[in-house]
Amino acid sequence: MNFSKIIKRSVSLLFILISCFSIHDLNAQTLPKNVIANIGQYLTTAARQEVAGKPIAIDSIRFVKKTINIYAGVELSYIPFRKNNVATIYAQVKKRLPKEYASYSLAIFSDKYKIEDYIPSSLNDRFANKLDKPLITNISRPFEADRGLQGHHLAVWQSHGWYYEQKLGKWQWQRARIFQTVEDLYTQSYVLPYLVPMLENAGANVLLPRERDAQSHEIIIDNDHNRSQSTYKEKKGKEKWNDGETPGFANLKGNYQAGENPFKMGTFREIPTISKGKESFCEWIPNIPETGKYGVYISYQTVENSTDDALYTVYHLGGETEFKINQQMGGGTWIFLGYFSFEEGMNDDYKVVLSNRSHRSGRVLTADAVKIGGGMGNIARVPLNNETNAITYKPTISNYPRYAEGSRYWLQWAGVPDTVYSRTAGENDYSDDFQSRGFWVNYIAGGSSVLPEKGGLNIPIDLAMAFHSDAGTTPNDSIIGTLGICMTHFNDEKFENGKPRLASRHLADMITDEVINDIRQNYEPKWTRRPIWNRSYSEARVPEVPTMLLELLSHQNFADMRYGLDPRFQFMVSRSVYKGMLKFVAHQYDYDYVVQPLPVTSFSLEFAGDTEVRLNWIPTLDSTEPTAKPTKYIVYMRVDNGDFDNGEIVPYSNAQVSIEKDKIYSFKVAAVNDGGESFPSEILSVCRKSNEKGNVLVVNGFDRISAPISFTAQDSIAGFLDAIDHGVPDKNQYNYTGSQYEFRRAIPYMGNDTPGFGGSNSDYETTVVAGNTFDYPFLHGKSIVKAGYSFVSSSRDAVINGQTKLAKYQLVNLILGKQRQTNIGRGYFVPDFKTFPKELQTKITVYCRQGGNIFVSGAFVGSDLWNSENVLDEDLAFASSVLKYRWRVGLAATTAGNVKYAASPFSMFKGQMDFYNKPNTESYGVEAPDALEPLGDNSYTIYRYSDNNLSAGVASQTNYKTCVLGFPFEVIEEEDQRNDLMKSILSFMFRKD
Known part of the structure; x- marks a missing residue:
């Protein structure tokens, strides 16, 4: 028997026991139970001023020398902490301590951290990357955002997407179609049109793991193979082009199955850079299938001694835009440059060109494929067992635009390794999709100062953010509200580069605080602040950069979505998120934002x-x-x-x-x-015609963007009635699935295909719906110019404030589109978008009574004055006595979307016209235009709705002339019909009687 080992073990055990007793004795001191209860009650009250929740328990009290450590329940960590409320909490807790502890210091903990550590400005060890040249620099941009996000790299994504469910052998959404949208599309309405452009306008390079271009066409131009009949060309200068030594991109297949990587199927080209002498070029000339706006992506390979200033030029309908690309990062994937307009066909005027001109000779420039447009999904999937119950499944693609698909499929198309996008080895696309996003962040950051020991694309990511909406309902039209999620309790509370993960909590706090404060100030004072959770969600835990999940609101809750479907709300929330990111990065890098x-x-x-x-x-x-x-x-x-x-x-x-x-x-x-x-x-817009017949002022009074019209009927039914008024998207709408069909509040959610209250159709979910382009003076102006007249244009507000003088013009063409008084949400604030604000009425009245002529068109020119919540006598008098019309009916005025001329003394008005009356890709639709009737002598109906003969437009002639249409001029489908109508109106207005 080895007595020496026994003695050593006995001594060690004795030492441990003594130590335990010592610690126990040290911490045996505590506070009286009533004091502990009082502190808990106070902390509960203080926390509930910010976040509703459970009572806050005091888990333990520890005395360490002359310091009292109070460990509160995790619920205390859910609230935002700032210097003021932290100081108040410490002062109030200290007041509650027995007098004998007056000289003691105090430390309050929750969820492992001192509460003062949760203050966003408290972090001294900042997550700041080494910044040399950024991935992309737009050198045609005429400014730099030195105190914005210039040169920083941010990873952002918009929740889920269309995915393949192996168990069912079909493609489907990850969430339910509810309140005219689905989360998989809904969050795009913030990220794509608002958040990403705001970050880019601040100078940031923004990377997404999903397709960002909603354009369904896609043109690939490559040195290996061009399926689109586009052209790749090389022009040799001082140096010549050669094949690279490693694989590159080739689009050899129509569809791609599991594990297939198009960036490993072809070759790329390379050439030394030169600083002087005759430069070499390569050109990618696309065969554009349809005139329009397209996202432009480039690809290249990062090799030893890659150049950091590859010069790309995009030639487009607006001219030339130049970029410097740091090819020392980002090789082997699609790099997004921007959106550009191209004309149909293949034309040397529209192309992407790469030069080997550089500030430094002898480095290596590489060139691979160019991608133009978002395209359709091309990743084919099969069930796990390809033969089930005698059914043999063939690989199937989604048949949806790629922007609707989840991250897992975009990442495969973008050349990312399958170890990133398929964590389950292809067994579960649902899981692979949400897991892939965090691992993608680490992949693109690998090799940079974020993850210097791991392979990847060498892009120094400063932060990541997942933009989600949440589930949950309330029975009384109260708000579910905003939740922030982070994860710090992982890998010893540190990122791989040794920086503290507490930075993720600070990011979550700063963004949610901006969002909640802005919503409360601008739209809903009672917007709910939910907790800041520190929980192990994959998207929060996996990225090795400061990361948060934003659960903005509940897409399942009607009260939330009355705000959430409104573009004004989407813009404001996106700006709040951008501001939170800006302030976080500025603190990390210690500069004044x-x-x-x-x-x-x-x-x-x-x-x-x-x-x-x-x-x-x-x-x-x-x-x-x-x-x-x-x-x-x-x-x-x-x-x-x-x-x-x-x-x-x-x-x-x-x-x-x-x-x-x-x-x-x-x-x-x-x-x-x-x-x-x-x-x-x-x-x-403006045009001066040679030999002009006259001069027209076009006034844009159509600035409405809004959610669909909504209603509530006590506790029984509620919802969105977009068949009456779809609302007005801001330029384009990405998130609309179809009309709501289930209005009964009592119908419960039973599954994605049976979502209950709020259930909505699917007939529009692959359609990008057109909205307000804010470009209608151009459309009106084209018809004015066609008729031989000059025109200038102005905003309504410039008329109201006297900046634009109506009296200078013989004719005013007032665009009112779908302008109407519109609330947001429950209507806490006064409605926006009145057709004729009082100040505008005054300007028009003075103008007309001095002999000015006016042409007005809009869907709600009558109902907004006669049938609104606040009918004013002066509004009715203005329309009746100045513009010479009255409202007859709205809503059911027409369903045909067609008008025909009516017999009148004004013989120049002829023909018939079709107009857009449903959501579509070309123009906003007018679901329920007004029927108007003429008032007074010499006022007549000039057009009628074809399906019911109700009056669609009136014209009058007294000492001035008016023409008022109950449907907007700009929604007439055919340009020739618009031109004929404008010619008739101008002939009437400028006719000398």
């Missing part, structure tokens, strides 16, 4: 000479963000049917531009500061 400005307003054009146009606008100040002040502006210009150029900086809120006669010029303006660029203004 500047928030990009809001869009300008009161935009107007006027002739400043025969071939000169003056532009005026007014900046919009952000009352919540003092830094968001513009310091300069960008004026973008478009000529005829082209696209906008790269813009020109101007220092003041006005500009003067020379134009050529007989061309239509269009302009939009963005505000700029050191934080980036605002979203653009509406688009205004």
